[in-house]
Amino acid sequence: MIVSKKTNGVMGRKNPKKWEHRFREMGMRFTEPRRVILEVLGNTVEHLSAEEIYMRVYKKHPNIGLTTVYRNLYTLERMGIVTKFHFGDGCHRYELIEGHKKPDHHHHLVCTGCKRIIDYDDFMDEEIAYIKKVEKALSRKHSFDITDHVIQFYGLCKKCKAA
Amino acid sequence: MIVSKKTNGVMGRKNPKKWEHRFREMGMRFTEPRRVILEVLGNTVEHLSAEEIYMRVYKKHPNIGLTTVYRNLYTLERMGIVTKFHFGDGCHRYELIEGHKKPDHHHHLVCTGCKRIIDYDDFMDEEIAYIKKVEKALSRKHSFDITDHVIQFYGLCKKCKAA
DNA sequence: AACAATAATGATAATGATTATCATTACCAA
DNA sequence: TTGGTAATGATAATCATTATCATTATTGTT
Numbered sequence: 001m002i003v004s005k006k007t008n009g010v011m012g013r014k015n016p017k018k019w020e021h022r023f024r025e026m027g028m029r030f031t032e033p034r035r036v037i038l039e040v041l042g043n044t045v046e047h048l049s050a051e052e053i054y055m056r057v058y059k060k061h062p063n064i065g066l067t068t069v070y071r072n073l074y075t076l077e078r079m080g081i082v083t084k085f086h087f088g089d090g091c092h093r094y095e096l097i098e099g100h101k102k103p104d105h106h107h108h109l110v111c112t113g114c115k116r117i118i119d120y121d122d123f124m125d126e127e128i129a130y131i132k133k134v135e136k137a138l139s140r141k142h143s144f145d146i147t148d149h150v151i152q153f154y155g156l157c158k159k160c161k162a163a
Numbered sequence: 164m165i166v167s168k169k170t171n172g173v174m175g176r177k178n179p180k181k182w183e184h185r186f187r188e189m190g191m192r193f194t195e196p197r198r199v200i201l202e203v204l205g206n207t208v209e210h211l212s213a214e215e216i217y218m219r220v221y222k223k224h225p226n227i228g229l230t231t232v233y234r235n236l237y238t239l240e241r242m243g244i245v246t247k248f249h250f251g252d253g254c255h256r257y258e259l260i261e262g263h264k265k266p267d268h269h270h271h272l273v274c275t276g277c278k279r280i281i282d283y284d285d286f287m288d289e290e291i292a293y294i295k296k297v298e299k300a301l302s303r304k305h306s307f308d309i310t311d312h313v314i315q316f317y318g319l320c321k322k323c324k325a326a
Numbered sequence: 327a328a329c330a331a332t333a334a335t336g337a338t339a340a341t342g343a344t345t346a347t348c349a350t351t352a353c354c355a356a
Numbered sequence: 357t358t359g360g361t362a363a364t365g366a367t368a369a370t371c372a373t374t375a376t377c378a379t380t381a382t383t384g385t386t
Contacts, residue, residue: 029333029382050372065336070373072334086249090344091372109301109309118305123297130293134286138272138316142281146272146318153301155309192353192362213343228365233344235363253373254343 022079033068036061037076038096047085047093047108047117087152089115107151113160127151185242196220196227200235201244201259210248210256210271210280250315252278270314276323290314 019038020030040056041048048056054069073094076082084092087110107127109118135146182201183193203219204211211219217232236257239245247255250273270290272281298309 027333031334031381033335063336067337067374068335086251088249109305109307111307112310120301120305122300122304126293127297130289134290135316137285138283139318141285142272142283143321143324144272144274144316144318145324146316147275148317150313150315150317152313153298153307153309154311154313155302155307158306161306161308190362194352194363196364226365230345230366231364237345 022081026079028075032061033057033064034072034075036064037069037072038081041082041094041096045119047087047095049091049093051091053094085150087115087117088112088154093117106149109153109155111157111160112154113156113163116157182244185244189242191238195224196231197235197238199224199227200232200239204245204257204259208282210250210258212254212256214254216257248313250278250280251275251317256280269312272316272318274320274323275317276319276326279320 016030016035016038019035023030023034036057037053040053046052050066050070050073053073054064054066057064057069073082073084077084077094080097082094082096083106084094085106085108086092087108107120109120110116131149135149138144139146179193179198179201182198186193186197199220200216203216209215213229213233213236216236217227217229220227220232236245236247240247240257243260245257245259246269247257248269248271249255250271270283272283273279294312298312301307302309
């Protein structure tokens with residue numbers, strides 16, 4: 001079995017038909033901009049900003065506007081298809097939720113030098129156990145319904161250390 | 164012993180003289196805007212934005228400008244005196260590092276409804292053990308010098324759940 | 327097939343937080 | 357005191373994001 005690097009090594013990525021269904025069952029249309037944006041997000045392991053997504057969309061579909069990209073990223077976010085992050089550079093970055101070993105896996109290692117972002121999934125079991133525990137205690141103590149969490153490590157990558 | 168709520172219940176908060184020394188030893192001046200900004204940060208447990216800090220500064224010192232607030236927050240950040248966070252509302256929020264049980268304690272519980280932020284320090288020992296472990300493994304695996312980390316939980320507080 | 331009704335788009339302008347510019351002021355050291 | 361530099365504050369500029377609104381595309385209905 002050959003696993004394409006371009007698809008993040010994950011098989012079974014939803015094909016357009018499946019996405020279409022997600023939209024249709026909510027009474028929404030699966031338009032070309034939406035298909036193309038999902039295509040861009042599905043073909044990278046990077047964490048792209050709206051602008052960067054727009055630039056990639058633009059190459060093949062210069063008619064699709066930046067506004068539409070922003071609007072649909074918001075739509076996709078509400079649909080639970082993408083997640084929005086903030087890594088400390090001045091913009092939001094988007095990630096397709098699908099393709100992770102675990103859903104709600106929002107753990108990143110960020111280089112404060114070159115802004116490179118690495119997804120990691122080491123210690124998942126331990127981490128999940130730990131998170132669950134804290135979550136439970138915090139939600140009880142503060143009467144919160146916890147829905148999500150973010151763990152990020154910041155540092156300097158090899159190159160930026162040297163430089 | 165009476166512990167003022169206003170000072171976050173922490174004794175031994177640096178007084179102006181101590182701050183002054185921090186600046187002086189770096190060949191910097193301990194100016195009035197700097198003193199006032201530190202005063203504002205020292206007198207709250209909230210996570211204020213630059214604008215909010217400016218507004219509090221303004222009350223007693225209307226001559227101090229917003230630009231100066233931004234500039235000095237950046238200065239304080241570089242000096243390791245304050246930390247900047249992003250909680251998902253459109254601005255950065257600042258926190259005096261001093262006054263936490265442990266340094267580099269950046270763990271928050273954020274209500275996505277009312278934007279209220281709760282600092283927590285439960286499970287500190289476990290958390291530190293866990294973080295250390297991940298940090299070590301990640302820095303080895305990816306050749307990163309990890310300098311910092313952030314853990315944030317998102318959810319709805321009691322009031323926002325009800326509403 | 328023609329037709330409303332409404333979803334979605336794209337161009338443009340507006341917003342809001344943050345940063346750059348620059349002339350002025352305050353402080354320190356000789 | 358005086359020259360040099362740090363710091364300030366007013367203003368304008370920037371950049372990501374959002375709001376507005378007229379236009380286009382799609383769908384369900386006759």
